[in-house]
Amino acid sequence: MENIQARFKLDWPGFTLDVDLNLPGRGVTALFGHSGSGKTSLLRCIAGLERASCGRLVFKGKIWQDEKNWLPTHRRPIGYVFQEASLFPHLSILGNLRYGQKRSDGAGRVGLDAAIELLGIGHLLERKPDTLSGGERQRVGIARALAVGPEILLMDEPLAALDLKRKQEILPYLERLHDELDIPVIYVSHSPDEVARLADHIVAMDGGRAVAAGPLGETLARLDLPIRLGEDVGVVLDATVGEIDAEWHLARVDFAGGSLWTRDHAVPVGKRVRVRVLARDVSLALDEPGMSSIQNCLDGCVESVAADDHPGLLLVRVQVGASLLVARLTRRSAAQLGIAPGLPVKVQVKSVALME
Numbered sequence: 001m002e003n004i005q006a007r008f009k010l011d012w013p014g015f016t017l018d019v020d021l022n023l024p025g026r027g028v029t030a031l032f033g034h035s036g037s038g039k040t041s042l043l044r045c046i047a048g049l050e051r052a053s054c055g056r057l058v059f060k061g062k063i064w065q066d067e068k069n070w071l072p073t074h075r076r077p078i079g080y081v082f083q084e085a086s087l088f089p090h091l092s093i094l095g096n097l098r099y100g101q102k103r104s105d106g107a108g109r110v111g112l113d114a115a116i117e118l119l120g121i122g123h124l125l126e127r128k129p130d131t132l133s134g135g136e137r138q139r140v141g142i143a144r145a146l147a148v149g150p151e152i153l154l155m156d157e158p159l160a161a162l163d164l165k166r167k168q169e170i171l172p173y174l175e176r177l178h179d180e181l182d183i184p185v186i187y188v189s190h191s192p193d194e195v196a197r198l199a200d201h202i203v204a205m206d207g208g209r210a211v212a213a214g215p216l217g218e219t220l221a222r223l224d225l226p227i228r229l230g231e232d233v234g235v236v237l238d239a240t241v242g243e244i245d246a247e248w249h250l251a252r253v254d255f256a257g258g259s260l261w262t263r264d265h266a267v268p269v270g271k272r273v274r275v276r277v278l279a280r281d282v283s284l285a286l287d288e289p290g291m292s293s294i295q296n297c298l299d300g301c302v303e304s305v306a307a308d309d310h311p312g313l314l315l316v317r318v319q320v321g322a323s324l325l326v327a328r329l330t331r332r333s334a335a336q337l338g339i340a341p342g343l344p345v346k347v348q349v350k351s352v353a354l355m356e
């Protein structure tokens with residue numbers, strides 16, 4: 001059993017964390033939710049930095065915590081990345097990395113050299129922390145967490161302290177981690193963009209509880225608990241760039257369900273990307289539309305319908321090939337079209353955000 005079984009009940013005055021989760025043993029799981037929803041508290045419980053009155057944590061068949069057992073933080077095979085990397089100012093970057101390593105039993109999978117390579121910090125090793133940018137320091141912080149050879153990497157809003165430019169610089173490295181690490185990463189974030197780009201799974205936290213948990217695409221497409229990833233309800237699709245139309249500066253992205261045209265962001269053909277499609281940008285029709293400014297039209301089938309926040313609106317889940325899209329319709333147009341589960345529809349997608 002490679003999964004992470006995590007059950008915690010933590011009572012503080014004014015706040016209770018109460019979760020019972022089965023987290024995947026691979027990929028990036030985002031703990032997502034508003035400020036104060038309990039994301040960091042959950043991460044700290046996993047790290048053993050908080051001791052829940054009632055808790056059970058099992059990974060790979062090993063009990064880290066239950067009624068009888070308690071593995072202290074330093075004996076848990078974890079790497080922990082904080083919002084800001086606190087590096088020893090008197091040590092070089094290499095010295096900082098080695099210091100972290102000395103304190104571990106080194107049984108892990110990612111060695112120091114691999115961590116340096118993965119985070120692209122080979123040219124910084126002789127420098128002192130105060131000569132590095134915030135983004136570079138954070139990359140060192142992540143490498144330090146990996147160099148101890150953790151079996152789980154815990155990251156608490158690793159980009160929160162960085163400005164937009166630094167965030168953009170560091171995201172490709174996080175994507176490399178996502179692609180190349182074979183240990184689970186638990187990633188706390190309240191940034192929809194980070195979640196959409198990096199997460200494979202999502203745990204949506206609210207008031208100390210996990211209100212939804214599962215694979216990213218599926219969980220975002222739930223209509224019973226629509227999760228707003230930013231401005232609106234929507235889905236994230238895994239796709240590949242299939243074609244560039246240089247004349248019109250457009251790129252075609254292919255996903256399990258069809259193809260969509262989006263603005264060209266100079267992403268090469270063949271590259272794996274993610275695209276975000278918001279419910280408000282999806283409309284439904286019964287027939288192939290004639291002349292339309294909307295370039296993207298897919299064949300789909302209504303899967304389910306649910307109420308939206310406003311009484312005049314509905315959310316409609318549409319199966320498009322192997323993928324799910326969510327459309328927002330007015331109740332009136334849904335009634336006129338006879339929208340109901342099983343109805344074949346033409347799905348028009350007005351706008352698609354491409355995330356490299």
Ligand SMILES: Nc1ncnc2c1ncn2[C@@H]1O[C@H](COP(=O)(O)OP(=O)(O)OP(=O)(O)O)[C@@H](O)[C@H]1O
Binds near residue numbers: 035036
């Ligand atoms: N040691 C503590 N003692 C008492 N209450 C605490 C303690 N630590 C956190 N809390 C409270 O628990 C709640 C959840 O905090 P937590 O830091 O887990 O939220 P979060 O979702 O990570 O928020 P943010 O996104 O702002 O970091 C908050 O109301 C916080 O004030």
